[in-house]
Amino acid sequence: MKEEDFDFGPLLPAGLPPAAARWTGLARYNFTGGNNDADELPLDGLIAAANSVLAREGRTLATYGLASGPQGYRPLREFLATKLKRDADISCTADEILIVSGSLQALDLVNAALLTRGDTVIFEMDSYQGAINRLTRLGVNVVGIPLDGEGMRMDALADALAELKARGIQPKYIYTIPTVQNPTATIMGKERRAELLRLAGEYGVPVFEDDCYADLVWDGVRPPAIYAMSERANVIHIGSFSKSIAPALRVGFIVAPWSIMSRMLALKTDAGSGALEQMVLAEYCTPHFTSHVPALRKGLRRKVETLMEALNEQFGIAAEFEDPKGGIFLWVKLPDQVDTMKLYQAALKHGVAINPGNEWSTDKAHSHSRLRLCFASPTHEQIREGVAILAEVCRREFGVPARSANVERARA
Amino acid sequence: MKEEDFDFGPLLPAGLPPAAARWTGLARYNFTGGNNDADELPLDGLIAAANSVLAREGRTLATYGLASGPQGYRPLREFLATKLKRDADISCTADEILIVSGSLQALDLVNAALLTRGDTVIFEMDSYQGAINRLTRLGVNVVGIPLDGEGMRMDALADALAELKARGIQPKYIYTIPTVQNPTATIMGKERRAELLRLAGEYGVPVFEDDCYADLVWDGVRPPAIYAMSERANVIHIGSFSKSIAPALRVGFIVAPWSIMSRMLALKTDAGSGALEQMVLAEYCTPHFTSHVPALRKGLRRKVETLMEALNEQFGIAAEFEDPKGGIFLWVKLPDQVDTMKLYQAALKHGVAINPGNEWSTDKAHSHSRLRLCFASPTHEQIREGVAILAEVCRREFGVPARSANVERARA
Numbered sequence: 001m002k003e004e005d006f007d008f009g010p011l012l013p014a015g016l017p018p019a020a021a022r023w024t025g026l027a028r029y030n031f032t033g034g035n036n037d038a039d040e041l042p043l044d045g046l047i048a049a050a051n052s053v054l055a056r057e058g059r060t061l062a063t064y065g066l067a068s069g070p071q072g073y074r075p076l077r078e079f080l081a082t083k084l085k086r087d088a089d090i091s092c093t094a095d096e097i098l099i100v101s102g103s104l105q106a107l108d109l110v111n112a113a114l115l116t117r118g119d120t121v122i123f124e125m126d127s128y129q130g131a132i133n134r135l136t137r138l139g140v141n142v143v144g145i146p147l148d149g150e151g152m153r154m155d156a157l158a159d160a161l162a163e164l165k166a167r168g169i170q171p172k173y174i175y176t177i178p179t180v181q182n183p184t185a186t187i188m189g190k191e192r193r194a195e196l197l198r199l200a201g202e203y204g205v206p207v208f209e210d211d212c213y214a215d216l217v218w219d220g221v222r223p224p225a226i227y228a229m230s231e232r233a234n235v236i237h238i239g240s241f242s243k244s245i246a247p248a249l250r251v252g253f254i255v256a257p258w259s260i261m262s263r264m265l266a267l268k269t270d271a272g273s274g275a276l277e278q279m280v281l282a283e284y285c286t287p288h289f290t291s292h293v294p295a296l297r298k299g300l301r302r303k304v305e306t307l308m309e310a311l312n313e314q315f316g317i318a319a320e321f322e323d324p325k326g327g328i329f330l331w332v333k334l335p336d337q338v339d340t341m342k343l344y345q346a347a348l349k350h351g352v353a354i355n356p357g358n359e360w361s362t363d364k365a366h367s368h369s370r371l372r373l374c375f376a377s378p379t380h381e382q383i384r385e386g387v388a389i390l391a392e393v394c395r396r397e398f399g400v401p402a403r404s405a406n407v408e409r410a411r412a
Numbered sequence: 413m414k415e416e417d418f419d420f421g422p423l424l425p426a427g428l429p430p431a432a433a434r435w436t437g438l439a440r441y442n443f444t445g446g447n448n449d450a451d452e453l454p455l456d457g458l459i460a461a462a463n464s465v466l467a468r469e470g471r472t473l474a475t476y477g478l479a480s481g482p483q484g485y486r487p488l489r490e491f492l493a494t495k496l497k498r499d500a501d502i503s504c505t506a507d508e509i510l511i512v513s514g515s516l517q518a519l520d521l522v523n524a525a526l527l528t529r530g531d532t533v534i535f536e537m538d539s540y541q542g543a544i545n546r547l548t549r550l551g552v553n554v555v556g557i558p559l560d561g562e563g564m565r566m567d568a569l570a571d572a573l574a575e576l577k578a579r580g581i582q583p584k585y586i587y588t589i590p591t592v593q594n595p596t597a598t599i600m601g602k603e604r605r606a607e608l609l610r611l612a613g614e615y616g617v618p619v620f621e622d623d624c625y626a627d628l629v630w631d632g633v634r635p636p637a638i639y640a641m642s643e644r645a646n647v648i649h650i651g652s653f654s655k656s657i658a659p660a661l662r663v664g665f666i667v668a669p670w671s672i673m674s675r676m677l678a679l680k681t682d683a684g685s686g687a688l689e690q691m692v693l694a695e696y697c698t699p700h701f702t703s704h705v706p707a708l709r710k711g712l713r714r715k716v717e718t719l720m721e722a723l724n725e726q727f728g729i730a731a732e733f734e735d736p737k738g739g740i741f742l743w744v745k746l747p748d749q750v751d752t753m754k755l756y757q758a759a760l761k762h763g764v765a766i767n768p769g770n771e772w773s774t775d776k777a778h779s780h781s782r783l784r785l786c787f788a789s790p791t792h793e794q795i796r797e798g799v800a801i802l803a804e805v806c807r808r809e810f811g812v813p814a815r816s817a818n819v820e821r822a823r824a
Contacts, residue, residue, distance in 0.1 A: 005644065006644045006669070007671070008671050012525065016525065019674035020482070020674045022670075023483065037474060038471040038474035038475070041470070041474045043466065050463070050688075054455065059450040059451075060660070062789065064445055064446065065660065066660055067438055101513055101682060101685075104682050113428065116425035133681070206423070247473075247474065247683070248472070249473060257420075258434075259421075259431075263420070267429065269516060269545070270516050270662065271516055274663075275658075275661060276661055277686045277687075277688045277689060
């Protein structure tokens with residue numbers, strides 16, 4: 001192509017997100033994104049699974065959907081039905097499961113089936129950036145509910161529902177990440193789940209349960225899914241293999257009543273999610289999931305202990321956080337004078353990438369001095385080095401932590 | 413879940429497509445969809461590729477995007493840059509290529525970056541159902557341009573552009589499938605491509621070139637891509653591995669100027685397309701693509717000859733079609749009294765699935781008695797049996813072909 005370029009500018013519709021910048025590589029110390037621990041990836045198992053499933057039924061790749069229909073590879077749905085019963089107390093059949101291209105496609109399908117511009121949804125105040133951003137783009141109002149150590153606060157939810165009702169607003173769903181909440185890593189207890197269902201029923205609002213991190217509770221014991229506890233078919237449940245097996249495999253799933261599943265299925269016009277990934281996951285997970293995940297969790301627990309130690313050592317009392325209940329991220333509060341958006345920009349110049357709090361919250365004042373640190377991907381050494389650099393940058397930019405801060409502190 | 417189900421109905425936004433029906437399995441004689449020939453699938457090669465690429469770099473699956481950034485697995489983009497130069501005369505680097513989840517996602521990204529409700533685009537009159545349906549859903553007006561044996565007619569395009577301009581309407585793009593057009597299987601010659609570019613330049617309308625079937629020209633010789641011939645960076649080019657390797661692998665690509673690529677990239681919020689599929693395709697295709705595809709084309713050519721013979725034998729002069737220039741489908745005209753939408757419904761009851769013309773055209777009168785028959789997936793025996801059943805159903809429903817029709821006919 002020559003340089004006398006055509007100008008696409010006048011053709012662009014209003015409201016597009018800003019143009020992407022060119023990618024410049026991963027940060028040396030990368031505490032962002034849901035990346036996982038490369039050492040814990042079950043590579044030999046995945047290779048063996050690829051060999052056996054392709055040898056047995058690889059020629060079905062010549063047919064869209066592997067002759068399993070539009071809901072996805074049936075053996076993977078059958079594995080999920082068994083797994084969801086065992087782990088989350090969900091009773092469903094393969095016919096109630098839709099395989100999607102990662103839980104992000106699940107978010108898109110739920111949103112497309114239920115939302116239109118100007119609608120209102122209810123979120124946890126601190127929540128998953130990818131979910132918040134989608135709603136901003138769709139022009140949907142997000143009401144954030146404060147969290148405590150057990151997740152979304154039911155008193156605040158009750159107040160919000162009552163206030164919205166008084167204003168004549170029908171929220172389209174209550175979105176929650178109840179089991180290892182992103183970013184707070186809290187777990188909603190069974191009683192609170194029941195209360196959430198009671199409120200949802202009272203106000204006629206469906207619950208959108210994102211259980212993407214639920215496999216990574218340290219001790220493997222978790223409350224039943226909200227989907228499982230509902231008696232009214234008013235819950236849409238989504239999950240993923242990104243956190244339990246590998247994030248680059250783009251495979252997630254939706255469990256939902258057919259009345260809404262059939263609407264999402266009509267909107268899934270991608271001719272199916274990646275078949276090879278579905279085949280390999282089904283072949284690997286059916287025999288190995290229950291032994292792989294506990295080993296992964298142990299490795300992740302060691303990583304977060306390294307991270308918490310490094311934060312205590314480098315930031316002292318300047319960094320506040322709760323010991324997470326599981327997962328791959330730590331939600332950290334720095335002193336009020338720290339603007340983590342600025343800290344993010346300054347740290348990136350020194351090779352340290354973090355998630356500034358404002359990107360993970362519906363309340364900018366609350367999240368202004370908070371940040372999310374993902375610990376699964378960096379090595380123990382990178383965690384220690386990266387946190388030391390982050391503390392040095394933070395000290396230079398904001399005067400905290402004080403240079404004498406690296407004293408032992410009690411766990412928050 | 414109990415039966416006292418929550419009613420999602422009142423929450424659904426206006427304009428949703430109808431709910432999907434439950435899947436009831438593939439038809440026994442399936443002449444629909446872009447499915448490929450299972451016997452030609454390079455299974456041993458794909459298994460070997462999976463083994464070698466996973467053994468070498470499988471641990472990168474723990475990182476979103478395989479450390480290749482948001483445009484997709486770099487070795488696959490490098491293979492494509494080489495392939496596109498060799499086959500389509502396109503000069504581009506890996507940085508000008510975006511890997512997507514099948515060409516359907518490419519359609520979605522181009523549409524999201526350029527279109528809004530009420531816009532107008534220009535299409536070939538008979539065109540790909542998946543592309544037409546997307547625009548219907550988006551509320552975009554589609555102006556169909558008639559085709560002849562060399563694809564989109566430039567006299568008709570010139571008239572349409574002039575008329576739209578006179579009405580003050582700026583079309584957002586001209587969508588064309590110039591190399592093995594879907595469904596007519598025509599190829600636009602080089603001179604006509606130049607004329608298309610001249611008209612596009614004159615009216616300031618970008619060209620959207622869908623080259624998904626371009627690898628399947630029988631003799632392997634094709635005109636340069638319109639993208640390659642443009643000197644103004646006003647062409648968006650898309651392609652796919654669905655037709656050359658396997659449709660269930662959901663991998664396609666976009667080649668575009670950065671000014672619009674950066675807009676599409678900002679809209680690709682899926683955390684990357686399936687990594688395992690990209691890895692296996694790059695590993696397999698780099699050494700084997702140029703030997704695999706000619707073998708595949710030979711097999712497809714044998715299939716279409718079986719199909720044309722069966723149509724001649726069963727339908728006689730009642731079925732009119734051109735010998736296709738390549739691809740996986742045949743576009744057939746039946747006598748005017750045949751409503752192929754009704755034929756489709758009647759045939760399906762007898763296990764024969766076809767694509768009724770109305771779903772593949774912007775002109776319902778023109779396509780009313782036309783149908784598309786995909787021949788890659790059924791066996792030679794299934795093709796013969798399926799066409800015989802189709803003729804029998806057609807005779808019963810519409811009185812054609814006459815029972816004595818199975819005489820030799822001259823090729824159209």
